[in-house]
Structures are given as structure tokens and as C-alpha cells.
Amino acid sequence: MGATLSGTMLLCIATGSALAAAPPTRCDASPTPRPLPDPASCPRRVGLAEGADLSTVARTGEALLAQARNEIGSGRFEQAEQALDCAEATIGRDPDWELGYELMRQRGVLAYRRELIPEALGRFECALQLSTAHDDKDAIARDLRNVGSALRRLGDFRGALRTLTASLQMQRARGEVGGAVFNNIADVYRELDDPDEATRHYREALAAFRAQGNRVEAGHVLESLSELSLDRGDAAQAQQWLQEALQTYRQAGNRAYELRVYAGLMRAALARADIAQARQWRLAAFAIAAEHHLALPASLQLQIARSERLEGRAAAAATRLHEAIAALPEGGVERIALLQELSLAEEAAGDRSAAIATLRRSHEQERVLSRAQQDRQLGWLRTRFETAERDRTIAALETENRLRRVELRQRTLLLWLTLAATLAAALALGLLLMRRRQRARLLEAERQVRQEEALARYRHAADALAEDRSLLQALLDSRQDAVCLVDAEGQVLAANRAACGLLDADGLSPVAQSPVGQALGDYVGEADRESLAAALERMEDASAQTFEFARRDGAVRLQAQLTPWERGDGLIVLGLREASAASTPMATLADGTAGDADPARDERMREDFRRTLVELMLAVVDTWERSTGSSRLELAERSRIWRVTIDEGRLRVRAMERYLVLSKLPRQPRWRDVLRSAYYVLGHCTMAPQEREELQRRVDAALAYTRRRALV
Template sequence: MKRARYPAAKRALECAARSAGRMPTANVRYDLARLRGILAYRTERIDRALPFYECAAQIARSSGDREGLAKMRNNSAIAWHRLGQSGRALAHLRESMRLREAMGREPTGANWMNLADIHDALGETDRAMAYYESSFRAYARAREIADMAHVRQTMATRALQRGDLAQARRWLDDVVSLAKRGDATLAPFRLRAYAALADLALREDDLAAARRWIDEGQAFVSASDGLRAPVDFSLQAARLEIRERDADAALRRLNDALAALPSDDADRARVFDALSHAQQAAGDLDGALRSARAAQELDRARDAMRRNAQTAAIRQGVAIDRAVAEARARERLGDRRLRAFAILAVVVAALTAAAILRARWRARLREVEQHARHQEEVARYRRLADELRVDRAVLEASLDSRDDAVCVIDGCGQIVAANRRAAALFDAEVADLVGVAFVERLPEDARPTFVAALERLDDGIVERVAYRRECDDTTWCVEPSDRRYGDGAIFLRLAPAVANSAQPPAVDPPEARHVRDSREGFHAALVELMLSAVDAWERSTGLNRLELAERSRIWRVSIDDGRLRARTMDRYLSLSKFPQNPHWRDVLRTAYYVLAQCPLDEHARAELQRRVEAVLGYTRRDAMV
């Protein structure tokens, strides 16, 4: 990414995500989210960068990584600033600096740099320049030469915008000096400094000085293996060639620069605009017109993000002008009419305020009543969901009475109960097994087979998974039950490979029963309930169904080809994929979870309740509860 090779960076990130496996560590997930956000930011997809930054921030917060959280808040501040949200940008930046101060560290050069950019955008030039100096000193203490060059180049750009050419030239000379001291990573800064110095010379009509800077930069590019001139350098070189009446050279340079840029690069508009001027200088008016139109199209796409803000500013200006005009009109009225109008205004305002307060009080009473009803409903739904859960104490007592080794896992694959025989097989205590993913207790070569066996349980296919214990070199089998109970619990029986085929499968609890009558209607009702619950979740929270599966902890979420999937949950969203042995309690618990946790409107809540009652009607009629 530092060399702007963004397609290659995207492929590298995808490869890294696949290599991380299905259960990457927190550090790996943090780095993947952070780098994806940086890639989106560098490719001008600012709105897509923010979710990645927020994801990385949440991972850092959950793992106690305050340094990582401070970095992500700093990155979010940059993105919000680019979107024109200075208030949010300042809030995120201040949080980043507070986190660093809490760790006993001074603000970084990046913190000062971003703070300077925000204040510069707000028009506070003096304060912005002071922050730029603080950023430069912080980078100097850290001996970050590349960042020092970046700060000086930014300061030179601001000086050029103010028309302070002498100060800009001094700072650009600093950039060149710093770049010559550093390694190859500073080459782009050096070339951009040459471009800016050539721009200064062209502003002063000193073509010889401009040619000297361009030739020096071109010689540096030729002497560096694999170095490509940045867009700023190509633009200034082409501008000089046009002034020197060598339009053909300018056209070749600009076409080469355009071919090297990705199709979504933000600099393409500038290159097209310069190409239009070069074509016009060469006499190709049709080509100049096409290039100008291409530049306009690209600029129009970038201006779309700023259009809403500009419209709001215009409306605010009109409102202010109208208020001023009305105030001046009122000042021209006579004292008597003004006093009468004032008295009338006070009376109307008092009546209006009284009416508004009364309406608000009534609305508040309705809100209190609705809130009380909602809390009652939430408590009822949570109670109903709890009734569908497995009684842990009864379950553990039942398991300990068995002679064989048995474990129980939840829908997410974590062990919720185990007997002493099973704990002995894993050389652990029962308390140490609870809460641990069962698949982690299996050897590496047996884990994919076990996960595949769990996914085939929905079709009633029970497969034994064999694995070898390294401690005594014996072969054991894991046999899952083909039914789930309570909150999606799955019984697993562990037995030696020889004895496994002769012993019967684990006995299912007495609460498990088959759906016998009206199977098709019952299946359709479950699908409709699941679709309604997912739709209500997505509309009320703005999150997808994978978030519902993870947060409810009812459905298992796995990684397939680098993507998160909830295969079992997805099968309940279509009759064509509906499992033969449906886990209807999991569907009901999902609906109860949405009803209890989501801020649903009255219509959505009533619709979801109606579908819940429809499913409960089937279960009552067929004595399935």
C-alpha cells in the first residue's frame, strides 16, 4: 500500500485472511480489519473505511489493547475529517490523545498532524501551523524521517495556498534534504518536492529553474530501479513541456501516467484535465474535448459527496437573509403597532407553549405506558426463552449417572456439560471443560471432519468421527445425537473405536419428540417465522443475520472460504433447504430474542407475535411442547 499498488494489496489481504483459518487470533483479526480500512481509505472509499476502523477498535477494546484502540480512533478522525464531519473528527481525535495520555505517552506526530488538518479546514490557520510544528517535533523525536518530510510538505502546500512562496520554498528544501537522508521509501516525497519547486518556478515564469528541478527529478527516477514518478511530478513536468512548446512530450508523459493509474484512482481527474490542455496545445481539439469531459465526469462523482453540505449552507444563508429582512421590516413599524404585535406575539407564544407542554405531557404518559407494556412483554419473552433452555443442573446429574463418556455442546460448539468419564478422556476436570470449544479438544486432523458431521445432523445423518489419543495411542469415536434439545444442545458420546459400533447411541432426554402431523404446514410456519424474525432484526438494528446468529448464540457461525456463514440458520429461511429434523425450539428462541432485544415498531412486533402464535399453535395441537 505504501507504493500505491492497491490491487496487489487487496489480493495480499485476501490471501492473509484465508491463511488465518477459521479461528484467527484477536491480533490477526485486528490487523486484517485495520489494513482493510486503510486500503478502503487509500482508494477513496472513505465511507467503507469507517466500519473496518470501528471493527478493529472493538477488537482492541475487547482484548484490552489501548494502543490499538488509540490508533483506530486516530484513523477514524482522519476519515470523518475527509467526510466533512469536523465535530466527530475532533471527538475521535481527542479520545485517541486521552488514551495515549492514560498510558503515560505523549500524543504522536499523527495526532498533532490530524489536529492541524482539522483546524486548517476550520480556517484557524495560526493554530493549525502551530500543531504542524508540534507534529514535526514529535516525528523528529521518534526519528521518523518519512513522516517529517510529509509534515514539511503539507506545510509548504499550505504556504503556497496563502501565497507565501518564500516560506514554501524553504520548507520544500527541507523535504528534499530529509528525503536524501532517508531510504528508498522517501523517494515519492523527494519527487513531489521537486514537482512543488517546479510549480514555484513556473509561477515566477522561471522556466530554466523549473527545467532544472524536473531534470533533477527525472534523473533520480532513472537512477532508481523500479521507481515510478508520482502524479504530481508528471503533471508539473507536462506543464513545463507545454510552456516550452513541446506538447508531444507532454502528451506522452500524461498518457503514461494515466495508464499507470488504477481505474478508481482519485488523481485520474487531474491527469485528464492536464491531458486536455496538452491536446489543445498540440491542436487536437476533439481529443481535448473528450479529456475535458472525462475530467468533468470524475470531478462530478467526487463533488456528489460535498453537494449536500453545500445545499445545507445555501439554505442556511437564505434563512439568515430572510430573518434579517424581516427584522428590518419590523423595525420600520410604528411604536404602537410594534407594541401591539409584541403583546399578541407573547400571548400566542404562551398559548402555543401551553399547548405544546400539554401535548408533550400526554405523549410522555403514552410513552410511559408503552414502555411499561414493552417491559412486561420483554420479561415474558425472556421467560419463554428460558423455558426452552436446558436445565443445567438436571443435565449434569443425568450425565454423571451414565457409565459412558458424554459431553453436551451448545449451538456455538462450546461445551456446556460433561461427565467425569469424558473429563478423564481429555485429562481435565469437568469445570475446566465447560465453556471451551469441543473442537479444540480434538486433534487437528479430526476437527474438519467433526465440523462437517455437525452440519449434516440437520438432515438426520449421524456420523461417527474417529480420532487418535496421543497419550495412549488409542482410537476413540465421537458420536453426535441427531436431535437438539433446549437451547440447541447436542449430545456427544465418546467411546473406543471397537466398542463404539456395538454400543447404542446416546439416550436422548425425554423432552425430545418428533413432529408427526401437519409436517408441511408446520415447516412453512417455521420458515415464515424465521424470515419475519430476521427481517425485523435487520430493519430495527441495521445489522445482518450473521450478527443475529452471533449475538443470540443460538446458531453456529463458521468461516467458509474466508467468509462468515451461518449454514444451519440459512436452511430455515427456505422450504427448499429445510432440514428433515427441524430444531423448532431454536426458531422460537430466535423470535423471542428479537422481540426482547430489538426496538420494534407496533406493526412489526404484532406481525412477529402473530407468527410466533402460529408456530405455538402447531406445537400445542401436536403436543410437541
């Protein structure tokens, strides 16, 4: 994409989100629904400086827009909105396009700063339409960057990358690349959990900002690089980035940002368990804040409280956190981290009940924020969908009118051509061919739409198979005994507090204290890890096992009882206790299903279900091999559902192969993995309609058994 990219292509790129096929947003040059103020009183009302050149409407509008930009930059959003309303009232409903464009763009920026991302996206897209219609390359590149940033905030990373890449290519074609587009692309890759690409683009953004002499933005990029390094566990590299950012802010004379850098430096020091270094950064931050009369930001308060807690001053840390939380508004994102740290401080001070209550507050606020973000995204998607449906309806009516006009012209032409029979026959034949082709195209389009809907349904069904473990975690935490839930690979899916204490009592990981999401073998002594792996492998065919192992610190030996989870799917309930404890039977994790069913009937149903699973897995592998031309090993590697092992120097999928023979099928089959494999093949393979229907029929048969047995 170069400097000569057409306006139509740019608009398609700008709207390349989940509803990329929808037409562009219909824009109004005067989108404000409420009454506008009197233009004559606007300059005095918004506080324009006396003596400003307001000789013409255009100059007054420019002055009001400049005033709005200053208010937005200072965080005074109400004053900025008043200035924009006055600008709109002054320039009128049919303004010069540049003033109307700037008004639309500034309203988008204001909505973005107010966290009204869907509204900001609509404004940015309207501004993009205006700049594209007038072929302003600089404005188009800037608007594409704004649209990409809004799409990133809404979770549409593919659309964000598409628009930001288009903006970058346009700037490169003009020979003027700003650091902001590199920074936005890096943010997208960071959200996509691709730290290498994010680091590369952050470095390019840093070089661009330094070339422009923009020290403040360069410092922001350095902070982002340090956060990436901390997330990857490289605290030493993070400290280098932060020290460089600190020097940059000092040269720019920005003391407020210096305090934010000190928070990062303290976090890096605490990540290395260097409490003395963290104390030095804390004292330096206090000195800067006292000298320049600055309030400590919430991020710095969090790190100071964390360092005080680690120094053994939990009461002082709790007091500091209470004050910091009280200073923040309700619903602020920073309150969550402060509440979590407060719960740790209260626990360290010995007040466990207060710690639990604080942690519940933290989880509740996190849930509320997550729900609000989802509501914003759903509202945006719903608005886009309704707009697309309305535009499609209009387009369908216009097409129908055109078809009717064409039919009318055809009838008139046939009346005039009745005198020429040969020509009429040839014309009729041509029209017949055209209608057949059109019908074929319509049928093909309908088939593609149905196929896309089916693929979306398959992917949704595959995603719906994921376990929702929040209720399970609450159930485990209500138990006094130590219980974990692990999968067949030994990954810890859920663990209650008692199990966390037994598995990680030595506290080797001061940041992540829960084994959830970790391999169980990481908490077992090296001498017993092979025994653990063998026990997990036997669980697919065993009803229960008990074995002892040494904890990773070697100080305690634990006794573990492995039993299959009664809800199926090959998950394992792991009961833990110290080997020296009294030999009392361990409790099992039951799901409360009724036990008064007919044993003979249940056995017949189980055998039918096992046979259905094997037939479904055979059909999945056969369909994959015929449609892709690759082996079942490729299916396991691409889907990431089945584990690939090395057996005598060869890659094997032993776990999958057990599901291809009825006699080798485990007693506790992982039927969810079989269904996920089927949905993966349905969603990624090209096959004939008959093959798709047959495979879907087998999936439905397996689902019918799971519903009948109340396994879902």
C-alpha cells in the first residue's frame, strides 16, 4: 500500500474488524444531538484570550478548536466539550471541510480520553471518510492510526493491526514516519502476547521519538519496554530501561513522570528480591515528591507498600494502602492491585478475616470492570451489526428496484423485437444464460454464507467446551482438606488454599503463590517426578491410586490419592496430606449426581458411548487426512489438543491412537478432547456437504450421550 492508495481501499481497511463486511459508518457533519450555544457568547464563555484574532468565522472556529485541544491535553474534559460545541455552533452545518474534519476528529479524541471507545471509533471513522474524500494523505494516515488504536481497545486486534499497518505504509511512502504508529503497533502485539514483535516495534518507536526530540514520549516507550522485560522475568534489563527513562524525564523536567519511573524501579528491585535497593528508590521518590510538592501516584504507593510488607512492616503498608485506595475514585482500575496488596498486608499482620474480605472486594471490583468492558464491546458490536443490517436492507431494496427496472426494459425490448424471430430467440437464449449464471452466483453466495455461519457455530461450540472453573474454585476453597483438580497431562486446573499451602510451603515463588496453571511435577521432588508421571498415565484406566512423594524442598513427604473426577473428561481429583498424618480416608470430589440408576442400562449406555467416541475419532482422522493430505500427527500439532511424544526417536501421538481402537479406549475417556478435535476439523477443513453432514451427525450422537448421562 503506497501513497496512491485509493480512498475505497482505505475505508475497507479502516473498517476491517469483526464486522468488516459492513458498509462504513454514516457520518453527520454536525453529530451533536443537544442544542448548541449562542455563537456570539462562545469566545467569552470558553475563556478565549482577549485580543485573539476572531475577525472571521473560520478564525473563530480555529481558535475554538485550538482551545478544545488544550483542554483535552490538560484533562479538563467538560471545558473541552463546551469549546467543541461552540466551535460547531460557530462554523455552522455546512462548514469548510477542514474545520468540519478537525471538529469530528477532536470529538473522537475527547471520547477516547473519556474511555468511550465505541463512540470514539465512530468519530474516527467519520474523520477518515472526510480525509479520504479530499485525498489528504497526512490526515488519512493519522486517522488510520486513530481507528487502529480504538479497535485495539475494543479487542479487535486483527482490525487494529490492519489499519495501523496501512498508516505505517502510507507514512513510509511519504518519508515521514512518526513514533506513535510504531508505539500503537507494539501495544497490539503486546496484547497478542507476542513480546518479540512488541519489543521490535517499541525500539522503532523509541528511535523515531528521539529523532523528533520528543523526550516525554520516548520515556513512555522506555517504560513500556521495561514492563515487557518484567513480564518476561528479566528484571535486570527492565532496570536498565527504567534508569534510561528516568534520565530522559529529568532532561525534560517532568517530575511527575519521574515518580512513575521510581515505581517501576521498585518493582524491578522487588522482583530480584533486592529489598535494600527498593528502599533506596523509595527514599529517592519521597525526596522528589517533597521537593516539588507532588502527590505519590497509585502505582508508586503500591510498590512502597509492597516493600514495607516485605520489610516486616505490614501495619504501615496497610495504612498506606488504605489512604491510597481512599484517594482513588470508585471503579478505578488501580484499586484492584491496591486491594490485592492490602489483603497480603493484612494477612501478614495476622488479620486473616480482613484479608479475605479485602480480597473479595478486589475480586468483585475486577468482575465489575470486566463486565463493563464486555458490555462496551457488546454494545459496539450490536450497533455495528444493526447498522450493517440496515444498510444491507437498503442495498437489497435498491437491487430489487434495479432488477424491476431491468425486467421492464427487457419486456419493452421483447415487444419491439417480435418482428425479428431469430434475433428474439438469440436474445431470449442470452437472457436465459444470464439468469442461470445469476442464479448460480446467488446460490453460491448463499452456500458461502451458510458455510460461514456453520463455521462460526462450530468455533463457538468448540469454545463452549472450555471449563468454567470459577464455581469449581469456590467449591474447593470451601473445603478444609487439601484438594487439587489436574488434567491427564499433570496441569493443575484448580486448587484450594490448603493444597496451595502443602505444595508451595517453602515460598519459592513470592509473586505467583498459586499452583493453578502450573505443572504438578514442578512441586514434586526430582526423585518422585517419574513416579508421578507414571501414576497420571495409569489414571485413564484406573479407578484410584495412592502414592507418596517428597515436596520440592525435600522437607516434607506428602501422600496423594488420585481418583477420576465423577463428571468425566479424564480429569483427576488429587487429595493431599502429609505422610505423617493419621491414616483416615480422604474425601472425594463429588458432583451430586443421583446414584439410583439401573446398572445394566448404564453399562449399555457407556459401551454405546465408548463405541460412538471411537467412531467419531476415526471419522475425524479420516476426514482430516483426506481433506488436508497430512497425517494425524499434523492434526495433533496444529490443534494442540493431543500431546505429541517422542518414542524411540519418532514422533508419536500415543494418547490420540488410544481413541482409534475400542479395545484400547481408556476407562475414563476425555470425550471433550474428541469433540474439540471434531469441531477443529469442521472449522478448518474443506469437505463436501455430505461429509460435513455425516461428521456433524456423529458429533450430535456423541453430544446426545453426554447429555443423557449428565456429563456436560
